Amino acid sequence: MPLHVPPAPAPALRTVLTALGSPTAVREAPTPSLRTAQGPVAPEMPLPVHVLDGIAAEGTPATRLAGWRFTIVSGDRALAAAETRLTPDGWAFAHFFEGPYIASTERALRHAETLPQAYQPRLLSVPGLYMLTLWLHADCAADGSAGGFKPADLLVPLAPAPPGIASHRPHPVAELLPVLTRRVTPAVPLLGSPA
Template structure:
């Protein structure tokens, strides 16, 4: 069943298209592929990018926040980079272009998700503390893509490269993967003073 990709906010898409069409609109250098390839470039597969901001209350949903929208930049029938737009006090603004393994792994995970028997709203969920990015397949396809948290049954598909011990491209139930992430991102407690040692 096809993924129901939500439309990106029009100003977010406009900011990315403006950056693609006008190198002077970009403060930092374009990525190597965007400098070398002749184009034309298109911005496709808009995905809301959420950041895991905490575990929430015990037994409650995890806390997430919308960080922006990410677009796959395609040229010649393949994805060559990603572009991000972020919300600012004045509205949406282009943030950056980037390359790297998450370009191809996002494309691969989306293709894999298209073959699932259930319809999902695709999103991205970032876990900065683990340098981890997952394709979050939200079960409520009519939900506001900028809001919400993973439901227990929502599949989370880690993109490659995934942290050690977590398989890339394997769909995990959010209820199974998020506790593992929580353990890995929890602050480490230093042991208390040993008996007989100075405090």
């Protein structure tokens, strides 16, 4: 099924286009592939980046929109990514970067397109585990900036994933969230035991 990519806010896209047009921003970025790109580059596949916080032993974890990530391509090749952040003054360019999550995201998106159900792709960051997942949201018509999990949502851990969590395997949200919660929630010492 095709993925239903939510539209990025126009001001977020403008900040990325402005940064791509700035020789200083590109030259100072830690992205050799972007600095040495031959031909035009363009931002594609905007994905909202949500952060998983509010993890507690009880209840559903909360998410919040942290920004939008754009894949920077030259021809049909992904070179880097650009991230934007919402500030009190509106959308702002944050940074360019490269690394394993770019190829891993592309791989997960290609696999998601083969699934029998349509999804809205998002990214979900789990800072406490240094983990990023492709969040396949079951409500394709939802606002990409709105949080909240649906029972039919899938989470696809991107490589590199934390030890013991399989990369590129779609997990039902009800299966993976408890694992993440256990790993992030600090253990409560028993009374009388050393802390």
